[in-house]
Amino acid sequence: MSTDYQQAREALGVRLRELRLSAPGGRLTGARLAEQNGWHKSKVSRLENGRQTPTADDLRAWADAAGQPDAYGELLARLRGFESHIRSWRRQLASGHKAVQDTHLTAHQDASIFRGWETSMVFGILQTADYARWIFNRYADLQRSPRDTEEAVRSRIQRQAVLWDSTKAFHLLLWEPALHVRICPPSVLAAQLDRLAGTVGLDTVELGIVPLSASVRIPPASAFWMYDDRQVIVENWHAELWIDDRTSVDTYMRTWRTLRESAVYGADAQNLIARARRELGPQPA
Structure with a gap:
């Protein structure tokens, strides 16, 4: 995996963490986020630390759970940006x-x-x-x-x-x-x-x-x-x-x-x- 790709994936993970911690209803825990979306509890950590590439559905679910659905467009653009190089x-x-x-x-x-x-x-x-x-x-x-x-x-x-x-x-x-x-x-x-x-x-x-x-x-x-x-x-x-x-x-x-x-x-x-x-x-x- 290229360094540029991994750096972009990690940067996306940082942004996901920011959204989770700044949820309008108060700080959203990783465990709660995983539970809401029916994910394994380790998935949130893997996504935030750039160890797993999210799908478009993952990003939409994350933005909705964090109470910031308008962030989905930004997240998707980030994903498409680095996926255009590694498909x-x-x-x-x-x-x-x-x-x-x-x-x-x-x-x-x-x-x-x-x-x-x-x-x-x-x-x-x-x-x-x-x-x-x-x-x-x-x-x-x-x-x-x-x-x-x-x-x-x-x-x-x-x-x-x-x-x-x-x-x-x-x-x-x-x-x-x-x-x-x-x-x-x-x-x-x-x-x-x-x-x-x-x-x-x-x-x-x-x-x-x-x-x-x-x-x-x-x-x-x-x-x-x-x-x-x-x-x-x-x-x-x-x-x-x-x-x-x-x-x-x-x-x-x-x-x-x-x-x-x-x-x-x-x-x-x-x-x-x-x-x-x-x-x-x-x-x-």
């Missing part, structure tokens, strides 16, 4: 995957140059529908989120229209193990690798693959996307990080350029894809 999967996937895909669709429309680094699966922008379907289902299981798989797949495939937009450029780096991960049946992975091979040579796509045997100057760590040179999106198990401060963006740009030094392109990239495809053996038509 938990629990909240993003509350209604399924399609909303997340639509958000990225909008981001793609607003940018011209994309840089990506992926370590464990094929980029969403290059996925087949069947491969994407397996990815969404696996993550729905993990996050225990609603299944809107077909709507999410359609949104992801719709995003791929930008690959034929001559005003866009995709500079993509893939770690070789991503070609081999059996997140789906062999037949689905085989079709995905065939599709990936077909993107090598597209005039809008520069696909580099970092071989497992390559010497690297830094560890091949977390996957990330860069929109132009102004924003980075990093996916973790619990959240997406949307990063836009100049220093951090510059760090990710250096990271991408350093990883690029170890990548192979063109025929060499095709050979790595072909080798992964051969390992799957003949697949039924």
Whole structure:
């Protein structure tokens, strides 16, 4: 969790404590606040000390219990301010995957140059529908989120229209193990690798693959996307990080350029894809 995010969460906790202690009807105890809202008694302490992120409903309940309902707008604005940078999967996937895909669709429309680094699966922008379907289902299981798989797949495939937009450029780096991960049946992975091979040579796509045997100057760590040179999106198990401060963006740009030094392109990239495809053996038509 970023320091800025934690500081913002702690500041919100301080404000919540101020509201509780300045309740018009007299000082509201934490125990009483928890009882009124049906919360575990430790929740008030966790929220006030920045150890738990409140929901919008938590903030409304807090403001009402403290006799200051007009403070809800201020509290919600604070929450939205720091959530815009760290977007938990629990909240993003509350209604399924399609909303997340639509958000990225909008981001793609607003940018011209994309840089990506992926370590464990094929980029969403290059996925087949069947491969994407397996990815969404696996993550729905993990996050225990609603299944809107077909709507999410359609949104992801719709995003791929930008690959034929001559005003866009995709500079993509893939770690070789991503070609081999059996997140789906062999037949689905085989079709995905065939599709990936077909993107090598597209005039809008520069696909580099970092071989497992390559010497690297830094560890091949977390996957990330860069929109132009102004924003980075990093996916973790619990959240997406949307990063836009100049220093951090510059760090990710250096990271991408350093990883690029170890990548192979063109025929060499095709050979790595072909080798992964051969390992799957003949697949039924």
